[in-house]
Amino acid sequence: MATEPIRRRGPLHWTGLGKLVSFYRYFAFNAPKTTTAGGMALLGATAVAQMFLLIRHFDVPAYVVVWFLLMIIGSLLAAFAMSVGTVPSLTRSGWALGSAVSLASITMYFASRAVGLPGLPQMVGRWHYPLGNLTLAMGLLFLALHFSVVTGMNVAYPRTRCWHD
Amino acid sequence: MHNDFPAWLRIEHWLNVLFVTLLIRSGIEILGTHPKLYWRDHSRPGTEWARFTRKTMPKDKLYDTLDEEEDYSPIVSLPGHKKIGIGRHWHFFTVVGWLLLGISYVILLFATGQWRRYLPTSWDIFPAAWHDLVTYDRFQLPPMMPGQPFDALQKLTYAGVIFVLAPFQILTGLAQAPALEARFPWFVQMWGGRQAARSLHYLGLLAFVVFTAGHLMMITFWGWPRLNALMIFGSARNLTLAFWLSLAIIAAIVAVHVAVTVWSLRSPRSVQRRLGAFNGVVKRLLLRPCRSRQDYPVSAISPQHRVNGKPPDCDAYKIMAVHDFANWELRVGGLVENPVTLTLADIRALRGKQTQCVLHNCVQGWSSVGKWGGLPLRDLVELVRPLPEARYICFLTMQENRRDEPSAPGVGGGQFYEVIDLELAYYPQVLLAYEMNGEPLPIKHGAPLRLRLETQVGFKMAKWIEQIEFVADYSKIGMGMGGWREDNAYFDKDVEI
Numbered sequence: 001m002a003t004e005p006i007r008r009r010g011p012l013h014w015t016g017l018g019k020l021v022s023f024y025r026y027f028a029f030n031a032p033k034t035t036t037a038g039g040m041a042l043l044g045a046t047a048v049a050q051m052f053l054l055i056r057h058f059d060v061p062a063y064v065v066v067w068f069l070l071m072i073i074g075s076l077l078a079a080f081a082m083s084v085g086t087v088p089s090l091t092r093s094g095w096a097l098g099s100a101v102s103l104a105s106i107t108m109y110f111a112s113r114a115v116g117l118p119g120l121p122q123m124v125g126r127w128h129y130p131l132g133n134l135t136l137a138m139g140l141l142f143l144a145l146h147f148s149v150v151t152g153m154n155v156a157y158p159r160t161r162c163w164h165d
Numbered sequence: 166m167h168n169d170f171p172a173w174l175r176i177e178h179w180l181n182v183l184f185v186t187l188l189i190r191s192g193i194e195i196l197g198t199h200p201k202l203y204w205r206d207h208s209r210p211g212t213e214w215a216r217f218t219r220k221t222m223p224k225d226k227l228y229d230t231l232d233e234e235e236d237y238s239p240i241v242s243l244p245g246h247k248k249i250g251i252g253r254h255w256h257f258f259t260v261v262g263w264l265l266l267g268i269s270y271v272i273l274l275f276a277t278g279q280w281r282r283y284l285p286t287s288w289d290i291f292p293a294a295w296h297d298l299v300t301y302d303r304f305q306l307p308p309m310m311p312g313q314p315f316d317a318l319q320k321l322t323y324a325g326v327i328f329v330l331a332p333f334q335i336l337t338g339l340a341q342a343p344a345l346e347a348r349f350p351w352f353v354q355m356w357g358g359r360q361a362a363r364s365l366h367y368l369g370l371l372a373f374v375v376f377t378a379g380h381l382m383m384i385t386f387w388g389w390p391r392l393n394a395l396m397i398f399g400s401a402r403n404l405t406l407a408f409w410l411s412l413a414i415i416a417a418i419v420a421v422h423v424a425v426t427v428w429s430l431r432s433p434r435s436v437q438r439r440l441g442a443f444n445g446v447v448k449r450l451l452l453r454p455c456r457s458r459q460d461y462p463v464s465a466i467s468p469q470h471r472v473n474g475k476p477p478d479c480d481a482y483k484i485m486a487v488h489d490f491a492n493w494e495l496r497v498g499g500l501v502e503n504p505v506t507l508t509l510a511d512i513r514a515l516r517g518k519q520t521q522c523v524l525h526n527c528v529q530g531w532s533s534v535g536k537w538g539g540l541p542l543r544d545l546v547e548l549v550r551p552l553p554e555a556r557y558i559c560f561l562t563m564q565e566n567r568r569d570e571p572s573a574p575g576v577g578g579g580q581f582y583e584v585i586d587l588e589l590a591y592y593p594q595v596l597l598a599y600e601m602n603g604e605p606l607p608i609k610h611g612a613p614l615r616l617r618l619e620t621q622v623g624f625k626m627a628k629w630i631e632q633i634e635f636v637a638d639y640s641k642i643g644m645g646m647g648g649w650r651e652d653n654a655y656f657d658k659d660v661e662i
Binding site for chain 1: 224
């Protein structure tokens with residue numbers, strides 16, 4: 001039998017991160033459709049939350065409306081691309097777009113509440129807004145899921161594990 | 166309802182913490198012996214949906230399932246370091262305690278009216294729980310329910326854990342017991358099969374871990390001293406003392422874990438004897454009466470049956486194998502009136518072949534369905550006529566353990582043997598198998614003869630048998646624990662679960 005090698009020297013060893021990485025690599029899942037469905041559901045939920053935000057706050061500055069529309073279209077496009085198994089590059093782009101949308105959504109969340117945005121001074125300090133917090137949670141969960149796919153803990157459709165044992 | 170918690174409820178709460186944490190750690194130890202989860206009963210290599218190992222098996226040589234075992238740290242598993250035998254003792258010992266605790270808890274809940282604390286009585290709780298969820302999403306704490314010490318969402322969660330998750334864990338655990346599976350095949354099919362039950366059981370374990378994390382987080386947010394005072398004194402008083410006492414109780418629980426881990430790693434034989442004696446009584450009472458009634462359709466036969474234990478490597482065995490075991494002989498003796506020596510042809514001629522299509526359960530957790538053909542053991546018993554003092558049957562095999570027992574490192578080897586109670590020979594579907602799936606028994610699965618004992622886990626089903634002895638006592642055989650695995654890997658002798 002063989003055990004995947006873990007570096008015993010270098011920064012991973014000095015910082016103790018090696019043990020953490022080693023622990024992480026004890027987990028591997030082979031549920032590509034569930035993983036992709038989970039990612040699509042998170043993006044779908046993000047799109048729905050952004051739609052609610054747009055409908056409720058249609059009187060915000062035009063650039064924010066455009067931002068919401070971009071977020072909604074980006075989320076839906078990413079979810080669609082992730083579901084296309086026949087073109088691997090398109091599927092990968094879907095995941096990347098999903099992460100980009102999530103990252104943008106998270107950045108906007110913190111920027112609007114911590115610093116403030118032009119024409120939206122009322123958002124500063126509004127950490128208790130449920131829909132905003134929901135989009136933050138969805139974004140973080142999607143990034144974590146994508147990280148698990150990129151690092152090999154999960155596989156996403158249409159890829160499958162080639163475990164022979 | 167009065168907010169105060171009665172003494173019995175508080176005591177049972179803390180005992181529950183101890184039992185559940187012991188169950189989780191010993192459960193992880195059991196997982197480590199075959200750290201892969203499947204949905205289908207075939208457990209075909211590569212079809213698992215989850216694996217918790219960094220090992221990959223070789224493609225160019227025979228490996229067996231013992232090579233796949235993982236060595237988990239004692240921090241997460243009880244006792245750790247590939248001691249599934251001891252992990253099983255702790256799991257079954259603790260589960261009996263947890264079951265008794267749970268039964269008394271539910272009885273007392275309903276007898277004292279405390280059930281209203283946890284069981285919703287109105288559909289209004291669902292919109293209230295949704296409102297609570299939105300409030301948490303605001304990073305705020307929702308209001309408590311009138312006259313109760315927690316909110317609607319918490320009440321629903323407690324109801325789910327007590328009345329859904331806990332019974333779910335008990336039932337999916339039982340669905341992995343070979344004796345129950347053999348007696349009630351519909352019960353395991355109800356869960357989608359043996360492997361689905363195993364997967365669901367570990368998802369349930371994960372649910373307990375997530376609940377515990379959320380529970381601790383909620384206690385922290387809502388006020389650790391006050392809530393712990395409720396669970397220590399029964400009411401919100403002496404908050405400072407409650408804070409320190411809560412830490413002391415948690416430290417005591419950790420100390421119990423450390424103590425049982427150290428005991429298990431330093432004196433595994435002592436743990437095996439003490440817990441095994443208790444667990445053995447429970448198993449004999451509850452599971453021994455189960456008789457196998459399996460009859461799987463041929464279409465259910467697994468395409469591949471995993472290998473457990475490596476075939477004999479000696480020249481004598483190889484020469485016999487080359488000649489299709491024509492010159493192999495089975496010696497049957499000991500405390501019998503009519504000792505015999507039988508060839509494979511003699512065994513085939515003794516009686517018409519009995520076949521059975523059944524689910525195989527390995528102690529490690531994997532399974533497969535196979536069709537076995539051979540001589541019912543009771544026919545051999547009737548032929549040799551055991552003396553009145555004979556109580557056990559010892560199967561001596563050609564398997565050499567020095568080269569295939571990674572679970573018992575450092576052990577000098579010796580021939581594999583197993584002991585079963587004589588009474589089991591009279592059970593239905595107990596077979597000396599010389600065929601598998603309509604073909605002569607393959608070498609890797611025990612040729613020329615192996616035992617099939619469908620109400621117990623796989624390691625009891627000795628392979629490559631060369632001698633059968635009827636004995637009154639097994640304390641002088643090997644290390645006296647009832648089998649090679651029992652001697653060296655601290656397994657329990659009776660393994661109906």
